[in-house]
Amino acid sequence: MIKVTTSRGKAGKSKCDVLALLFVEGVKDLSDAGKAADKATGGALKRLLKEGFEGKKAESLVIPTGSGSSFSWIALIGLGPRDKLDGETYRKAGGRLIRALNGKKTPRCHLEFPEQKITGLSDADLVRALSEGAMLGSYKYTEFKKNNSNKGVKTLAVYSSAAGLKQAVDIAGVVCKEQALAMDLCNRPGRELYPESFAKIAAADAKKLGFTCKVMSEKELERRGMGGLLGVGQGSDRPPRLVVLHYSGGGKSKKPIVLVGKGITFDSGGISIKPSAKMGEMKTDMSGAAVVLGALRAAAQLKLKTDVYAVMALAENMPGGGAIRPGDVLRSASGLTIEVANTDAEGRVVLADALDYAKRLKPKYIVDVATLTGAAAIALGSPAIAMMGTDEDLIAKVSAAGLAAGERTWLLPLWEDYDELVKSDIADVLNVGNRREAGTIVGGVFLKKFVGDVPWVHLDIAAGSWNSISHPYYGKGGTGKGMRLLVKLLENM
Ligand code: BES
Ligand code: ZN
Ligand code: ZN
Numbered sequence: 001m002i003k004v005t006t007s008r009g010k011a012g013k014s015k016c017d018v019l020a021l022l023f024v025e026g027v028k029d030l031s032d033a034g035k036a037a038d039k040a041t042g043g044a045l046k047r048l049l050k051e052g053f054e055g056k057k058a059e060s061l062v063i064p065t066g067s068g069s070s071f072s073w074i075a076l077i078g079l080g081p082r083d084k085l086d087g088e089t090y091r092k093a094g095g096r097l098i099r100a101l102n103g104k105k106t107p108r109c110h111l112e113f114p115e116q117k118i119t120g121l122s123d124a125d126l127v128r129a130l131s132e133g134a135m136l137g138s139y140k141y142t143e144f145k146k147n148n149s150n151k152g153v154k155t156l157a158v159y160s161s162a163a164g165l166k167q168a169v170d171i172a173g174v175v176c177k178e179q180a181l182a183m184d185l186c187n188r189p190g191r192e193l194y195p196e197s198f199a200k201i202a203a204a205d206a207k208k209l210g211f212t213c214k215v216m217s218e219k220e221l222e223r224r225g226m227g228g229l230l231g232v233g234q235g236s237d238r239p240p241r242l243v244v245l246h247y248s249g250g251g252k253s254k255k256p257i258v259l260v261g262k263g264i265t266f267d268s269g270g271i272s273i274k275p276s277a278k279m280g281e282m283k284t285d286m287s288g289a290a291v292v293l294g295a296l297r298a299a300a301q302l303k304l305k306t307d308v309y310a311v312m313a314l315a316e317n318m319p320g321g322g323a324i325r326p327g328d329v330l331r332s333a334s335g336l337t338i339e340v341a342n343t344d345a346e347g348r349v350v351l352a353d354a355l356d357y358a359k360r361l362k363p364k365y366i367v368d369v370a371t372l373t374g375a376a377a378i379a380l381g382s383p384a385i386a387m388m389g390t391d392e393d394l395i396a397k398v399s400a401a402g403l404a405a406g407e408r409t410w411l412l413p414l415w416e417d418y419d420e421l422v423k424s425d426i427a428d429v430l431n432v433g434n435r436r437e438a439g440t441i442v443g444g445v446f447l448k449k450f451v452g453d454v455p456w457v458h459l460d461i462a463a464g465s466w467n468s469i470s471h472p473y474y475g476k477g478g479t480g481k482g483m484r485l486l487v488k489l490l491e492n493m
Contacts, residue, residue, distance in 0.1 A: 186478020
């Protein structure tokens with residue numbers, strides 16, 4: 001990932017490989033750096049603005065300069081119309097800038113960031129968003145590649161006189177480093193990443209970053225009666241784990257916030273096996289655990305004044321000889337029995353035990369994150385995170401954090417009318433809907449049984465946790481979606 005720095009100097013006068021300029025749609029006046037760029041291109045910039053480049057939101061252009069200027073290229077990035085500018089516009093612009101320079105020998109990029117004057121958003125907020133987009137846009141999963149191209153941008157220096165700039169960029173750096181870790185884990189094949197190896201990664205740096213880590217192996221899971229997590233994991237040669245991290249930045253007096261993540265390191269569906277097309281993408285079914293891990297690590301590095309737990313339910317869902325069968329009944333740690341009608345609805349079963357553990361910590365809030373239902377992708381598609389919950393206040397907080405982080409949520413209901421959908425004939429609760437409707441809500445209704453009275457929000461990130469389309473700052477593969485939302489939520493607490 002690239003590095004982002006800040007400067008208060010004049011972008012047009014400093015030596016670099018590429019000078020980047022932002023354009024609001026239809027605005028033709030040149031800033032100081034714009035004038036320098038125009039001079040360096042022998043007047044080409046002015047002509048472009050007159051008869052070619054409009055500053056539309058997906059527009060970008062890279063042109064070489066003549067000899068005798070302090071930079072070899074200029075990059076023009078369109079932001080779109082003034083009245084539509086928001087944080088996400090700048091995040092996307094950052095991604096597009098880095099992508100536009102891919103393949104060019106432009107290690108040092110200087111970006112002029114003149115005052116933006118957007119109501120409700122400080123320039124520091126916008127620079128944070130732009131830096132996030134630039135860093136994420138430069139992410140590549142390289143663990144299994146021999147040749148990595150060394151071209152493109154290495155460092156981006158943002159030139160601005162805004163207040164709080166350095167802090168904004170530093171926060172973006174921490175958040176994106178952790179999001180990159182989440183993306184690495186999502187992209188890492190199931191052969192490499194399994195409950196035990198995930199737990200090792202979660203435990204790493206605990207001392208250095210100032211949090212504690214508890215890894216529970218089968219014995220302890222048995223002792224705690226976590227039949228849900230054990231049941232899902234029993235078809236795999238790699239045993240399940242429950243990992244609990246604790247960062248206590250809020251002092252002893254504050255009630256903690258517990259983040260819970262679904263960590264299925266590979267979801268074959270189990271005996272209710274999935275079709276083979278795209279089954280490989282199910283290595284990313286631990287996204288929820290990866291983002292709660294990243295969020296807690298970020299909270300520790302940013303020294304946020306909150307008490308945070310991350311609870312990760314890790315298992316591999318495989319159809320081995322010891323696997324649970326459709327029709328089996330599991331006894332969860334809460335005491336509730338679960339009829340497993342479909343072994344592919346395994347996320348909610350492992351979360352049942354993780355949420356029960358979370359509840360016993362007597363937290364202020366519980367937020368769980370899970371790639372839970374394909375139905376979320378059908379209903380809302382990749383731009384949205386499906387949200388359900390039991391507490392208006394927490395729902396509002398999560399919604400605001402998602403908006404600010406460029407990870408928008410959409411609320412689905414958990415009305416009592418839906419409760420009958422998870423009624424089982426032989427157990428306390430059924431792991432799929434007993435009618436073919438409201439697939440995402442059924443997941444939420446099931447989880448609600450395990451959180452008791454604690455204010456709780458469930459985020460179904462199944463849509464968009466794996467990107468397979470062309471996106472301004474995500475490449476193909478795991479996105480670590482939900483990470484930035486969680487960090488923002490913790491910042492706002
Ligand atoms: N991990 C999947 C959900 C999923 C699907 C995530 C596509 C990302 C992309 C989950 O465990 C699952 O298989 N859910 C089933 C539930 C059904 C059996 C009630 C589904 O969505 O089909
Ligand atoms: Zn599944
Ligand atoms: Zn799954």
